[in-house]
Amino acid sequence: MNATVYPLLLLWSLLCGLLFPLYFGLARLLTRWDAGRIMRLYIWLYGRGWLGLTAPFVPFRRENFDRDPLPTPCILVVNHYSFFDTYFMGGLPVFDVAFAVRSWPFRMFWYAYFMRLAGYLDVEGDEWEDCLASCRKTIAAGGSILFFPEGHRSRDGRLQRFYSGAFRVSIELGVPLVPLCLTGTDRLLPPGRAWLRPARVRLRTLSAYAPSDYPGALGYVRYRREVRDAMTRELATMRAGRK
Numbered sequence: 001m002n003a004t005v006y007p008l009l010l011l012w013s014l015l016c017g018l019l020f021p022l023y024f025g026l027a028r029l030l031t032r033w034d035a036g037r038i039m040r041l042y043i044w045l046y047g048r049g050w051l052g053l054t055a056p057f058v059p060f061r062r063e064n065f066d067r068d069p070l071p072t073p074c075i076l077v078v079n080h081y082s083f084f085d086t087y088f089m090g091g092l093p094v095f096d097v098a099f100a101v102r103s104w105p106f107r108m109f110w111y112a113y114f115m116r117l118a119g120y121l122d123v124e125g126d127e128w129e130d131c132l133a134s135c136r137k138t139i140a141a142g143g144s145i146l147f148f149p150e151g152h153r154s155r156d157g158r159l160q161r162f163y164s165g166a167f168r169v170s171i172e173l174g175v176p177l178v179p180l181c182l183t184g185t186d187r188l189l190p191p192g193r194a195w196l197r198p199a200r201v202r203l204r205t206l207s208a209y210a211p212s213d214y215p216g217a218l219g220y221v222r223y224r225r226e227v228r229d230a231m232t233r234e235l236a237t238m239r240a241g242r243k
Helices: 002-030 035-054 083-091 109-117 128-140 165-173 219-239
Strands: 060-063 075-078 097-101 144-147 177-183 201-205
Touching: 002 035, 035 083, 035 097, 035 109, 060 083, 075 165, 083 097, 083 201, 097 128, 128 144, 128 165, 144 165, 165 177, 165 219, 177 219, 201 219
Parallel strands: 060 201, 075 144, 075 177, 097 144
Antiparallel strands: 177 201
């Protein structure tokens, strides 16, 4: 698996990098989209390609999206097991999603340009007001924002404490929040390991939460707790193999 997937991923990344100027120029010519939306589509297509390349070893299943379609725009929150979690967001049924991430990817020149162009948030390096303004711009254009509310990858498979950013953004901008539960990537590539293992990956959506249900200056605290509790229960169900 590693002898196949890593070289293919490298080739796919190089190909996407080489084709990007052509893609971007054509997209600017043929659409009226802003640069952020064009870039977010390209990143989503890149993730879709990665899903296809790894499919023989990593079957992927998307669950409950027909029952609970994503409202757009929205705030998405997903648990965090692996470096490759972001690739599986290519399995989302929508492409116009900006990610809120930590500072270290912005220090990699091969990522930073594309991330800034896509309107990604540096939740460690940017000031809160700057992050909120960026979210407001993306959401006003019809895009959504995805957070990993734990901030770090879990090393024991359990949800860690949640940071408040996603919940405050949802309340301050008045957009619904949708929890996503991801399983299998902890087997595929957990923290501290460099080689991949075959895994079955599932991405399940929960029903959307309305920010208006959490009024008051500290409403985001109850919001954060209730979403974390719901995700904890759902992840336990998924790991137990129940629907």
